[in-house]
Amino acid sequence: MTGETASRAPVHAIAGFARELRAAGVPADHTRVATAVRALSMLPALEAGTTYWTLRVALCSSPADLAIFDAKFRRWFGEAPSSAALTEASVGAYVAVSRKTAAPSGRDDDDEDDEAGMVASDAERLRTAAFDELSSAERAEVNRLIALLRPRGARRRSRRSRPGRGRAYDASRTARAMLRNGGDVAALIRRQPRVKLRRVVLLLDVSGSMTPYSDVLLRFAHAAVQVAPYRTEVFTMGTRLTRVTRELRARDPNIAIRAAGEAIPDWSGGTRLGESLQAFLDRWGQRGAARQATVVIASDGWERGDAALLGRQAARLALLATSIVWVNPHRGKPGFTAATAGMQAVAPYLDDLVAGHNLQALTELAEVIARA
């Protein structure tokens, strides 16, 4: 239907534009391109503003897409009207971080001599050695084992019900049975609540002091996202908060981890736990992401900012979440005390404190999450 009204050249331009958007992570697929073409054909005169809004309405689907869209739009078509309006304050944590390739550290690839390592390593060592003591071949093996952990949220009663042996009566089924029986009550049919998995939110500290564990924890998060893609949320905390859930939905762990790594701008930087947690609560948690959820925070509690702020945010979180599980990899090391100011500030609000420095500890973490 667009053949007559839209000439070919714009169609090509839009297809090319959409291809570039897709490459940058905006899901502008063929359905959306078709929508865009049809939408443009319905407009009488194409001024710059109308074109911008039409393409944006048709091709974008989340606030995170908008900043990318604006940048690409300026490159292809010139000025974008809303670029000024999209302020950091209003879109804040939604704005997709610039997808520059941060060099993800903590991922030692092939620079180590580990031929002998594999011989020495047995299952026990893989389970109990701290992640930073493993050779890269052992790490690869551990990564495979993490993918098998399948961490899942605890079961909870859903608001939905199904026929069963519960307490509530199933009025509609009972009535149907009555209709079949000529209006006599044959039997009272009951319903029981369905069971569903609790939402799991993982907040991972990716600052410098957590470097040896960041990659492993992201892999753990990937495994959790794979089990329940729409009931798991993953964010990284450093100097700012970054949502990486979307990246981690890719099935292949290596692709997913790489995509997440590219999305995280502050890998191995400083830590502002309080501010990151506040950003999470403001943008996501308060509205529902943390409500009735199991929230897992992986951090060593090295807070560069104000520990009191961190404490206040932890208190807010405790009011929303069903349980808070803190993963501190240093806890597994000898001589650990909850001495950092950050750890002390949050301690009163934690339901569980686990180690997470080796495979055994991560297995334990998966069990804690399933119980919480």
Added chain:
Amino acid sequence: MHAQQWQSPADVTTALDAAGYLADEGIATAAFLAVRMARPLLVEGEPGVGKTALALALAEITGSRLIRLQCYEGIDASQALYDWDFPRQILHLRAAGERADTDAVEASLYERRFLIARPILQALEQSPALLLVDEIDRADDEFEALLLEALADNAVTIPELGTIRAETPPIVVLTSNRTREVHDALKRRCLYHWIENPSAEREIEIVRRRVPDAADQLAAEVVAAAQRMRHMRLVKPPGIAETIDWAHALTVLGATTLAAGPAGVTLGAALKYHEDEERVRAELLPDLAAVVRR
């Protein structure tokens, strides 16, 4: 001007304006396309930015009946699509008694008159209609699949009765507060618009529209204070809805400017958390005059 005669987004702006909703170019384009292309429109934005108000205004200017479906966890077909009126069916059956013609009685049990239309079915049956699916993010994933099915072919299939199809497809507006991400399958079918908080000038204009009795100076100062609060990293910064409420509250009290005294006692109209109130009292109210009369 009737909706079908709209030639461009500018016509929508004019029509929305007459209905008391000030739309910028983005909103007007999104609304224009949603109506002309008969596509569902997914609207996101900060709470209180006017997502629901847009749907109400759109219903008004298109002369559609507004049918609202508020989502919540566990909402299912019997609350969103249709349900059978069992008590009436049973009464009907009893009244039919021992009549010989059991087939006829049976057939009559599943007639349209025993069907209770819930919002989605209502929207399909009563055209022209605007179906507002509010806070879709609160419903669970299973419900999205249900919705997708109804929206895809503008029809609901009832096993006992057949397929009910809309003569004129309803205009569909979905809102989300982003507590979770809506599935891509649903998003792909929708036009998407993110509503920004408005500029100060536009917000003043909105307040004056919605609270006609408010003094001009009061409107401007309330907006200035609200815009300032949005930069204070509050737990829940005031949205436009709160600004309007606040201006309304002050007007009812007879204020014509925003002074610290009346502002303090009406703060509850703008802020919904005690922590926020305390911070604003401590950090904003003392030099309120400087903030609002810059």
